[in-house]
Structure formats: structure tokens, C-alpha cells
Amino acid sequence: MKLIKRDTDYAVRALCYFANQKKRVVNSDELVKRLKMPRPYMRKILQQLGRSGMLLSVKGQAGGFILSRSLDHINLSDLINLFQGPTQLSDHLLKKKPCPELKNCRLKKKLDRIENLIVSVLKSTKISSLLK
């Protein structure tokens, strides 16, 4: 089972590329060529990073994207949340319905604690620490 999906993975690599280009505006074509990713998919990812505020987009000819903040301020959990939704260790369902005892289920509570531990590992991993 994968914890990080393709889009999150690509996003990490893209952000690292931006960081290495300093404040230069980089367009999606360049990224796609350098990182060898499928163009429309990468575009979608960049748009999401833009909407989320991690990238700043420059429209029109000669446009592209720039990092809008230091990678010190973005962590793995942020990206996972953006692309994969909130990390849930277990939803603890029964036949698609929430289990009736959910409120006071000790098992669920325990699993939630473990989940918090894992999320805190992901939160403490700044993207800047992944740079070359």
C-alpha cells in the first residue's frame, strides 16, 4: 500500500525544482521537460498548488509559476492533505454506516492516537529537508 500517491510525489519534486530555480518564473512546459511527467497531469497539479497558495501563478505569455513561500513552511502532511485529503488511519465502519458504538469505542480511540503520531511525523518533515 502506498502512503503517498503519484500526484503528491510529483508535487514534491515540482516544488523542489522551483526552489532550485530561486525566484525565476518557471512554466509548466519547462517542468514537464525536466521532470519528464505527463503534461496535463502536471498542469492540474500546478493549478492545485496555485489555488492552495503554495505557488504563485503568473498568467499570460511568459507566465508560469513561482514559489510563494519558503519550503521551510511546507511539510509533507500539507501536501498529503491537499492531494489525498485528510489522513485517516481507519474510518472504523460497518457496512458503510458508522458503527453505532463509535463514540465510545476504545479501539477507535487507540487507532486515532497512532494516527496522530504518524501525522506528526509527516508534519515535522519540511519539504526543504528533501532538497538536494
Added chain:
Amino acid sequence: MKLIKRDTDYAVRALCYFANQKKRVVNSDELVKRLKMPRPYMRKILQQLGRSGMLLSVKGQAGGFILSRSLDHINLSDLINLFQGPTQLSDHLLKKKPCPELKNCRLKKKLDRIENLIVSVLKSTKISSLLK
């Protein structure tokens, strides 16, 4: 995104039920009634637990399953491995092919370290600690 799929989740609950029944042989009908899970699905899960050696199956009339070892000796990572395959933070692919620089990619190395951390959290969580 869920880290624990339905089958793993059900398996945990089933194992806990067995543990509370001590050394009694419990059949799948009883489990299904108590835990309110879909019968054929639960049967499949029990069979997998049987094959893996965590449960001991008793065939024939009046048959069923018993725990074959203490829940102290089964951890969350074991179950995740059994039902969901090995935990991989990221496969770090490019268009379905392994990225050529994979061998000496610092990003991949970093992600692997984080993965080990998470797996060690899961490994250190004994199923016995999830009992009521």
C-alpha cells in the same frame, strides 16, 4: 486517504473478539452476528488469518477458529502486510517506469527514512494493546 483498509480493520476486530473468548472455538457465523459484518467477506478474512498462522482452524461440524498465539505477538504492521501488502511511502516512479536516477536520489532516500519511522510505529503497536 485511509492507511488501514476495511479487511485489516475487520481482522483487528475479529482478533480482539477471539482474544476475549479465551480458548473457545468460535465459528464464522457467531463472529458475523456479533460484529455485524458481511458473512462471505469475513470468511475470506478468517481464511487468510488462518493461512498466515495467526488463527488455527478447526474443520468439520462444530468447527471454527481459535487464536493460535497471544495478541502480544501480533502487531498492526503484521496485519497491514498480510492484507494490504508492504507499506511503501512512495514508489517514486515516472510514467510507470522506475526513475533512472532512483539509485542515488536523495529525495527517495529521505522518504524511505520517514517510511521506516512510520512502520516502526505500526510494528510497536501490539494488537493486545487494542483490547478493551
Added chain:
DNA sequence: ACAAATGATACTAATCAGGTATCATTAATA
């Protein structure tokens, strides 16, 4: 012999991941 259990395995349905395609909008530039 029969009933009541598991074993093995093939099949199906629903959901999600990964990606495409299209058209509108924006802005530099010739």
C-alpha cells in the same frame, strides 16, 4: 448418511487513482 463447519477459488460491483481533453481567460509582444 447427513449436517455443519472450513478451504479454495472465481467472479462482480463500486470506488479511486491517474490521466486526457477542451475551452475560456489573461497578458506580453510583434
Added chain:
DNA sequence: TATTAATGATACCTGATTAGTATCATTTGT
């Protein structure tokens, strides 16, 4: 100001994975 080269928004498609079913053979207590 018309063209061109970029992004914005969004709908669609396809394959893989998850979740669950169905069937039949085998084992064993009564």
C-alpha cells in the same frame, strides 16, 4: 490591436484496487 503563449476551470475517460459475492469441494461430529 491581432497573435501567441501562457494559466484557469472543468468535464471526461480508463485501469487498478477495494470490497464483497457465489460456488463447490472437503472435513468431521452426530
